[in-house]
Amino acid sequence: MSAYVFLDRDGTLTEDRGYTFRVEDYRLLPGVAEGLRRLTALGFRLAIVTNQSGIARGRFGPQDFERFQKHLVDDLAARGVVIDASYHCPHHPDDGCGCRKPSPALLERARDELGADLARSWMIGDHAGDVALAARAGLAGAVLVLSGRGRDEAASVDPAVPRADNLSAAAEAIAAASR
Ligand SMILES: [Mg+2]
Ligand SMILES: [Zn+2]
Structure with missing residues (x-):
């Protein structure tokens, strides 16, 4: 069983342009690569967990999502x-699907498929739903990043949840909590 950090995508790793799917619109946010390398050095493995309702809304297709996702994973x-x-x-x-965050279903898949130890794992995201997901899945904790929609979301997130300006600062918050 491995401890994971689960990562929201839009507004957390990449610039959120609203239903982002074009590779030309791909922008990695500041501090992301450094923060992810730091988390890996701390012994965490990494997985992305993202709501992509743009597919159901017909804004883009599943192949567009896969292409963007591959571009992100390859760049990282x-x-x-x-x-x-x-x-x-x-x-x-x-x-009314079972998998949209904050439903814990996608993290339960990660537990079953990756051997993720949820109780030792963390969530980083820019949305109150990401923080709620961490609680519902029984994770060790969550960090709200203030990139993307994070500043607007902060008011609706439990003040006890750590805030971080970017992914790099979020990694430091997890390092401090793991000490
Ligand atoms: Mg997001
Ligand atoms: Zn779903």
């Missing part, structure tokens, strides 16, 4: 970061 690999897996919910919020 070139920067020395290994992403073990990407999990996504392609459904609309009104679909």
